[in-house]
Structure formats: structure tokens, C-alpha cells
Amino acid sequence: MxxxxxxxxxxxxxxxxxxxxxxxxxxxxxxxxxxxxxNLETSREAIQLTERYDSIYACVGFHPLDLASVNDAALKEIEELSSHPKVVAIGEIGLDFYYDASNAELQKEIFKRQIEIAVRRDLPIVIHTRDSMDDAIFIVEECTAANPQWRSAFAISGSRFPVWKGVFHCFSGDAATAQRLLQSGFIVSFPGIVTFKKSAAFETVAKIGYDHTMVETDAPFLSPVPHRGKRNEPSNIPIIAQKIAEACHASIDDVARTTTFNAKKLFRIGEPAPPVFTYTLGGALYLNLTIRCDADCVFCDRKGEAVVKGYNLKITREPSVQEVIEEIQDPARYGEIVFCGYGEPTIRFDAVKEIAAWVKSKGGRTRLNTDGHGSVINKRNIAPELQGIIDSVSISLNAADPEVYGRLMRLNGKKYHQAMVDFAREAQRYVPEVVMTVVGMESVDIEKAKKFVEEEIGVKYRVRPYF
Ligand code: SF4
Ligand SMILES: [Zn+2]
Structure with a gap:
């Protein structure tokens, strides 16, 4: 959906x-x-639509190119309308200097005053920008800093992400700007422009991925290819999602689930996603056996929301072996069965072995994603026990340097780095494929890690995107 x-x-x-x-x-x-x-008139019309259709929600506000009728009384009425139960945001508001920069100061003032309404009403904002990204970012960051209580009630304790305060709709900036917005508590959404030839938006989404995005038509405008020039309408959303999936080498189902999760979260509509023990991604089935971990990585959201591509992995109890087997049903249906989640699977090593042996007996393929500390956790060399039941091991190297490793994972770098390297060397003897991965963060020396993995340990190397 x-x-x-x-x-x-x-x-x-x-x-x-x-x-x-x-x-x-x-x-x-x-x-x-x-x-x-x-504007005020269309705010009322949008609300009327919500009363006719359960599935419609409204935002109220003045668009920067529609300020002819704005005044104190109109803004007051916008604030009153925003109490309607189906108003989910203030928008669309913002700055547009492409068509008209002559009233730039008025645009900025009205933008700020409408953010103040959103702050008072604890609503998110829907932001329109054109030739005005820097000014818009300055204003939203300034308003966020001045109003720490804004949306703070919805903050997820322990999350590495700030609570979302709004969306930059029809996003046309680059990947670095998108990253900065995410760090400031804003997400981005992509319209049919991603389907246009030589689209910068296509390049951007290919770089940032779809984890923190939404999809939109901006109907009746911006029809995607092959409907350009015609009236746009919401039934064209799958065309846009398909293009984003193509940019990110993902399936349209993954884009649908993720962007839907994000829209529900931002606008606070619909039911929250229940936690899952197993989940499919790109043809593989992932097993979420535990949320416990012996590490506490700075880039991990395990203690926060623990969501992966629209799946809620924040389980409140651990599944039994039998429950997991029942959910897998037929392992051969999947490209592989992966032990992975927001936790370290070898903490439940007996369960891993039992499930893996069963998967192999049914003709499936298995992969273990691990931090490589399994032998320390289980107080014995566990590598030989993987023989015949695990086809591939993927180890998070995180950093070639023990000190950086310790800082990233917030544990004793020297001890655990050595344990992880020892495990990688041992695993090669018993498992057909061993891969080591790093997260592409600024603080990580990717080239040094590659050299270390390929030359010193002699296994495959892969960089995982950080966004
Ligand atoms: S090892 Fe994995 S699950 Fe554990 S804290 Fe680090 S990233 Fe999160
Ligand atoms: Zn619009």
C-alpha cells in the first residue's frame, strides 16, 4: 500500500x-x-474533502506564491482550522524566489509565523522551496532551535534521529542537503520528477536511498513519465515508487512499505506497524531473533525506534525456534535466510544453529550477519560449529583500527577488534563465503579497511551506506 x-x-x-x-x-x-x-479558502476546501472521504487528511496554510489575501485575521483562522481532527500539518508553507523574489521579506515573515502556528499546535510542517533552499533551511533550523518543545512529545527515546518536524516536499536538493535536513529533523519527499530524463532527483534518491523519504504526486501537477502534460492524479504513485526502486536497486514493495511507514509517522495517521520476528527484503527472508547486543554502536538505532525499511524490529520478547520455523515455512522460496536484526544473533547461538540446520535440511541457503564477537559471547570458538549449516557469514568490521572500532561500538576496542579478526580468520575455514563490511561514515577510513580485509584477512569486502 x-x-x-x-x-x-x-x-x-x-x-x-x-x-x-x-x-x-x-x-x-x-x-x-x-x-x-x-490559502485560507483552499484550507477550508481541503478540510471539506476530509469530511467526505475517510482516506483524506488535510494540511492548512498559505503557500508562498499565494499571499495576496494573507493578514492577521486569516492567519488566526488558519490556526483555528488546524484544530480540526483531520488536519495533520501546517502546509504548504515556505519560500519561492523562482517566480517572485520581490516580496522575499514578506514570504519569510509569513513562513515563520506559520511555523509558530505549527509549534503552538504541535503539528509538523509541509515545506515548499524553490530557489530558496538555504533561506528555508536557515529558518526551519532557527525555529527548531528556538522551540525545543516542538514535537518533542513524539521523540523516540534513545533514537539517533531527531523527531521529524516536517517534510521538504518535491525535494530538489543534493544528497548532502538531504542528509543535513535529516539531521535537523526533516525528511524529504519525491514526486514524478524522478521519472524525468536526466533528473537530478533520480540521482539524489539513488545516493540517499529511500529509508527517510516519502512519495507524492503533487497532483494535478508534475505528471510522471509516460503521462507528462496530462493531469496528474494519485493513481500515478506506483510509477513514482517504481522509479525510486529502480534508482535504489530495491523492490517496489520495499519502497511502498518504507514510504508508507514514514508518512504515517510524520502525519501520525493509521496504525503503528507491529513488531516482526521475520521479514522479507529483496527476495531474502530475515530472522529477527533478538534485540540484545553486546555492543552499542553510535550509528545504530537499536535502542531507538529499531525500524528497518518500514519493518518494526523492536520485539518485546524473543521468538522460539518453533515460531521462527513456522514463519519460514519453505526456506527454498527465498534467495537466502539471513540471521540479522537489531541485535547480535550469536547471543542466541543455540537457536541459530537449530534453525540453520533445519533450513539446510529443507534445501535453503543461510547467512549469518554478526559483529564477530560470537566466540567471546559464548566463551568458546564457535566457528567450527558453523560448518555445514551456514553458507555465508557477514561480519561488521566497522573500522580497521582497534581504537576507532572501540569508539564506534562503545566497547573495549582492543579486545573486541582482535576477537572479531580471529573469528573472521577462523570462519574462513568452515564457511564457504566470508564477507566483512564497514559503514561508510566520515570517521571511517574506507580504503584502509578494504586493504586490511582483502590483504590481511583475505576475505571479501563491502561498504554499507550510512544515511
Ligand atoms: S553490533 Fe549491530 S546490532 Fe549491535 S549495536 Fe552495533 S550495529 Fe547495533
Ligand atoms: Zn503542492
Whole structure:
């Protein structure tokens, strides 16, 4: 299922066939519609739509190119309208210096005043920018810093990510800007522009991935290829999602689940995703046996939300071997069965061995994703026990340097780095494939790690993206 996170269904373009538009979208798997307004009048219209359709939610506010009727009374009414139970954000608001920079100061003032409404109402904002990214970032970061209570009630304790305060819709910036926005508590959404030839947005999403994004049509504008020039509508969302999947070498299901999770989280609609013991990604089945770990990596969100591509991995109890086997059903249906999750699987080494042996007996392929501390955790060399039941081991090297390793994983670097290297060397003797991975963070020397893995340990090397 999908959520069209930005669609102007109040436009006259939809007057004659809105029912059909909604039904076509639902048939295409689009279950919710977020309708941002552009002025006071359209704010009222957006709210009226929410009263006609359960699946529609509204945002209220003044678009930067629609400020002719803005005044104190109008802004007061926007604030009043924002108490409607189906208003989920203030938007779309922002800055547009492409069409008109003559009223830049007024645009900035109205943008800030509407953020203040969002702060008072504890709502997120939907931001429009054009030729104004730097100014918009300055303003949202300034308002965020000045109002620490804004959305703080929704902060997830222990998360490495700040709570989301809004979305930069129709995002057209580069990967570095997207990263900065995420660190400031904002996500980005992509429209049909990703399907255009030589689209910078396509390049950006290919770099940043879809983990912190949403999809939108911006209907009736910006129809994706092959509908360019025609009226856009929410049923085109799967075309956009498909293109994002292509950019990220992912499946459309993964993009759908992730972007839907993100839209529900930002706008606080629908049911939260329940925790899972097993989950599919890219043709493989992942087993989430535990959320316990002997490390505490700075880049890990295990203690926070523990979500991976729309899957909630924050289990409140550990599954039994039998439960996991029942969920796997037929291992041969999957490319591989992977022991992985927001925890260290070798903490449950007996369960790993039992499930892996069963998977092998049913003709499946197995992979163990581990921090490489299994022998320390289990107080014996566990590598020989992997023989015949594990086809591939993937070890997080994290850093070639023990001191950096210790800092990243927040443990005794010298002791655990040595244990991890020893395990990698041992595992090669018993497992057909051993890969070591690093997370592509600034503080990690990727080339040094590659040399270390390939020349000193003699196994395969892979960089995992950090975003
Ligand atoms: S080893 Fe893995 S699960 Fe454990 S804290 Fe580090 S990244 Fe998270
Ligand atoms: Zn819009």
C-alpha cells in the first residue's frame, strides 16, 4: 500500500470526477491522501474533502506564491482550522524566489509565523522551496532551535534521529542537503520528477536511498513519465515508487512499505506497524531473533525506534525456534535466510544453529550477519560449529583500527577488534563465503579497511551506506 503524501485534490481539475480519481488510486494501492492547502479558502476546501472521504487528511496554510489575501485575521483562522481532527500539518508553507523574489521579506515573515502556528499546535510542517533552499533551511533550523518543545512529545527515546518536524516536499536538493535536513529533523519527499530524463532527483534518491523519504504526486501537477502534460492524479504513485526502486536497486514493495511507514509517522495517521520476528527484503527472508547486543554502536538505532525499511524490529520478547520455523515455512522460496536484526544473533547461538540446520535440511541457503564477537559471547570458538549449516557469514568490521572500532561500538576496542579478526580468520575455514563490511561514515577510513580485509584477512569486502 502507498500514501500520496502531497496531492491537491481540491483543485478544480478534480471537480467533475473526484470519486473516480479516489477509486482509481485505491485500486492502484494508494490508501491515504494528504492534501496540503495554498490559502485560507483552499484550507477550508481541503478540510471539506476530509469530511467526505475517510482516506483524506488535510494540511492548512498559505503557500508562498499565494499571499495576496494573507493578514492577521486569516492567519488566526488558519490556526483555528488546524484544530480540526483531520488536519495533520501546517502546509504548504515556505519560500519561492523562482517566480517572485520581490516580496522575499514578506514570504519569510509569513513562513515563520506559520511555523509558530505549527509549534503552538504541535503539528509538523509541509515545506515548499524553490530557489530558496538555504533561506528555508536557515529558518526551519532557527525555529527548531528556538522551540525545543516542538514535537518533542513524539521523540523516540534513545533514537539517533531527531523527531521529524516536517517534510521538504518535491525535494530538489543534493544528497548532502538531504542528509543535513535529516539531521535537523526533516525528511524529504519525491514526486514524478524522478521519472524525468536526466533528473537530478533520480540521482539524489539513488545516493540517499529511500529509508527517510516519502512519495507524492503533487497532483494535478508534475505528471510522471509516460503521462507528462496530462493531469496528474494519485493513481500515478506506483510509477513514482517504481522509479525510486529502480534508482535504489530495491523492490517496489520495499519502497511502498518504507514510504508508507514514514508518512504515517510524520502525519501520525493509521496504525503503528507491529513488531516482526521475520521479514522479507529483496527476495531474502530475515530472522529477527533478538534485540540484545553486546555492543552499542553510535550509528545504530537499536535502542531507538529499531525500524528497518518500514519493518518494526523492536520485539518485546524473543521468538522460539518453533515460531521462527513456522514463519519460514519453505526456506527454498527465498534467495537466502539471513540471521540479522537489531541485535547480535550469536547471543542466541543455540537457536541459530537449530534453525540453520533445519533450513539446510529443507534445501535453503543461510547467512549469518554478526559483529564477530560470537566466540567471546559464548566463551568458546564457535566457528567450527558453523560448518555445514551456514553458507555465508557477514561480519561488521566497522573500522580497521582497534581504537576507532572501540569508539564506534562503545566497547573495549582492543579486545573486541582482535576477537572479531580471529573469528573472521577462523570462519574462513568452515564457511564457504566470508564477507566483512564497514559503514561508510566520515570517521571511517574506507580504503584502509578494504586493504586490511582483502590483504590481511583475505576475505571479501563491502561498504554499507550510512544515511
Ligand atoms: S553490533 Fe549491530 S546490532 Fe549491535 S549495536 Fe552495533 S550495529 Fe547495533
Ligand atoms: Zn503542492
Amino acid at each position: 502507498f500514501i500520496d503524501s502531497h496531492t491537491h485534490l481540491f483543485y478544480p481539475d478534480f471537480n467533475s470526477d473526484i470519486d473516480e480519481v479516489i477509486h482509481r488510486a485505491i485500486d492502484a494501492g494508494v490508501n491515504y491522501f494528504i492534501v496540503p492547502a495554498t
